Amino acid sequence: xxxxxxxxxxxxxxxxxxxxxxxxxxxxxxxxxxxxxxxxxxxxxxxxxxxxxxxxxxxxxxxxxxxxxxxxxxxxxxxxxxxxxxxxxxxxxxxxxxxxxxxxxxxxxxxxxxxxxxxxxxxxxxxxxxxxxxxxxxxxxxxxxxxxxxxxxxxxxxxxxxxxxxxxxxxxxxxxxxxxxxxxxxxxxxxxxxxxxxxxxxxxxxxxxxxxxxxxxxxxxxxxxxxxxxxxxxxxxxxxxxxxxxxxxxxxxxxxxxxxxxxxxxxxxxxxxxxxxxxxxxxxxxxxxxxxxxxxxxxxxx
Numbered sequence: 001x002x003x004x005x006x007x008x009x010x011x012x013x014x015x016x017x018x019x020x021x022x023x024x025x026x027x028x029x030x031x032x033x034x035x036x037x038x039x040x041x042x043x044x045x046x047x048x049x050x051x052x053x054x055x056x057x058x059x060x061x062x063x064x065x066x067x068x069x070x071x072x073x074x075x076x077x078x079x080x081x082x083x084x085x086x087x088x089x090x091x092x093x094x095x096x097x098x099x100x101x102x103x104x105x106x107x108x109x110x111x112x113x114x115x116x117x118x119x120x121x122x123x124x125x126x127x128x129x130x131x132x133x134x135x136x137x138x139x140x141x142x143x144x145x146x147x148x149x150x151x152x153x154x155x156x157x158x159x160x161x162x163x164x165x166x167x168x169x170x171x172x173x174x175x176x177x178x179x180x181x182x183x184x185x186x187x188x189x190x191x192x193x194x195x196x197x198x199x200x201x202x203x204x205x206x207x208x209x210x211x212x213x214x215x216x217x218x219x220x221x222x223x224x225x226x227x228x229x230x231x232x233x234x235x236x237x238x239x240x241x242x243x244x245x246x247x248x249x250x251x252x253x254x255x256x257x258x259x260x261x262x263x264x265x266x267x268x269x270x271x272x273x274x275x276x277x278x279x280x281x282x283x284x285x286x287x288x289x290x291x292x293x294x295x296x297x298x299x300x301x302x
Contacts, residue, residue: 106187126150
């Protein structure tokens, strides 16, 4: 669980501006794209794999799915395989197909499961006409799929489970939502920062309330999205996640470096009273004043 400076719970990957955002999909009613829908879309879009369930049968698909702008999931499955045969049998039956994705913290820490997303839907053969409604990135994602039969799975129900509980995601909100801008490259960003910018991370960690980091064995970044970076303070018997919000929203991967620079620079500018520290409430998970550092000049911008 991550926390805002005021101590309110904050989702790790739900852009704040998307909570009240609205969008229209294929002429549908304009609906809000809430944080659960954004988290679910981000998890499914960024995941390199998913589990496909057809009745009692289950198979893990790796590098074989893409998500269309309207939330439809495209699967690449050989029609001549057993799984392909099951898809043929399930074709057109509402909710006969289930997709499962587990979203993990992309760095080496304990308690890595961030969220689990499941979707039941109706399988149909992919109609190439859909390409006319897709942006360039989506078309490229489809072209990267294995050269086998493509199936479109239209969502019927979507669910999201976290350590705070389970929630059903409204289908209209699911269709209206867009993944967080950094979701696809979050793992690469965090791993790069952890391996090559330790000085920068140590200085960012000083912005966390010392009451949270007291007794911790290490402070490590576990999430980054368009609205901020999340640090985990690990102690021998517990851990606490704390969000450091960016001064302004990052709208593209190239803006991440600027977001981190501003996060640091904003604490020591003229007239500043010192670092604005991020703290957390007492909720913790069981075990099972700094200037702009040199490292910040070479932050990843891709």
